[in-house]
Amino acid sequence: MNIAFSNDAMKEFREIVARYPNKRAALLPALHLAQREFAWLPYEALEYVGRLLELPYSEVYDTASFYTMFKLKPTGKYHLQVCHTLSCALRGAGAICDHVKEKYGIGNGETTPDGKLSLVKVECLGSCGTAPVVQINDDYYEDLSPEQLDRILEGFKS
Numbered sequence: 532m533n534i535a536f537s538n539d540a541m542k543e544f545r546e547i548v549a550r551y552p553n554k555r556a557a558l559l560p561a562l563h564l565a566q567r568e569f570a571w572l573p574y575e576a577l578e579y580v581g582r583l584l585e586l587p588y589s590e591v592y593d594t595a596s597f598y599t600m601f602k603l604k605p606t607g608k609y610h611l612q613v614c615h616t617l618s619c620a621l622r623g624a625g626a627i628c629d630h631v632k633e634k635y636g637i638g639n640g641e642t643t644p645d646g647k648l649s650l651v652k653v654e655c656l657g658s659c660g661t662a663p664v665v666q667i668n669d670d671y672y673e674d675l676s677p678e679q680l681d682r683i684l685e686g687f688k689s
Contacts, residue, residue, distance in 0.1 A: 534575040571602040607649035612666040615652040618659035630677035
């Protein structure tokens with residue numbers, strides 16, 4: 532697989548790198564850009580970012596695999612990230628995950644066969660006061676119940 536940024540993404544990459552005192556410091560925003568560009572971060576994308584930033588693949592992979600916001604395998608069109616730290620766990624995050632498993636047939640780290648929905652448990656999403664919280668793609672849904680989640684997912688179909 533031959534991966535390269537589009538012209539617009541390469542322009543944005545150059546702008547990102549220009550903001551930092553050295554290329555290494557641009558790794559996180561460069562990974563975000565690559566993920567937006569390629570939908571996830573396959574080996575080739577990590578290798579490509581490493582070449583652009585003059586970093587070894589191992590350092591790029593270590594960084595990408597440390598943060599749950601980076602997808603190292605394809606995910607569903609709707610990527611559900613369920614916070615499972617203390618506040619969310621106490622207020623029903625487990626019930627949300629159980630509901631997704633029961634209704635949609637996927638567990639943590641899995642994607643539905645049609646590629647529409649994926650689920651992953653994540654560490655704190657920083658919304659403890661409105662727990663439980665689920666991030667779907669880039670949006671937060673707070674104080675959520677399994678029934679509310681179903682309504683949200685149904686709304687995506689239309």
